[in-house]
């Protein structure tokens with residue numbers, strides 16, 4: 269895995285299949301959010317694994333990734349409380365540069381989880397970070 273680290277607790281990791289050069293093409297403010305997410309993970313000693321940058325994905329409707337305004341991070345290793353607290357704190361701090369469908373309050377981070385027919389989580393879920401057009 270590609271990582272920037274000077275000790276285990278300061279690690280930001282990227283899934284190996286990601287094109288790290290995307291970071292240079294992404295909008296500056298989404299990169300700010302990534303750095304702030306990394307700081308948050310370091311402070312709380314939580315995993316910081318980036319799972320998606322600008323690449324297209326099957327079934328993806330939103331254009332935020334391909335336009336360099338989004339990234340995803342895994343919530344593996346995070347508890348439900350840690351996820352909930354993070355979403356609240358991070359959106360309070362950054363909602364002004366976040367985005368949303370028309371008529372919905374803007375958000376800088378959304379938690380996504382895949383559930384089966386019984387409503388049980390079938391993955392640890394992931395954070396989708398996004399900034400609005402022109403941010």
Ligand SMILES: [Zn+2]
Pocket residue numbers: 320333338339340395396397
């Ligand atoms: Zn996403």
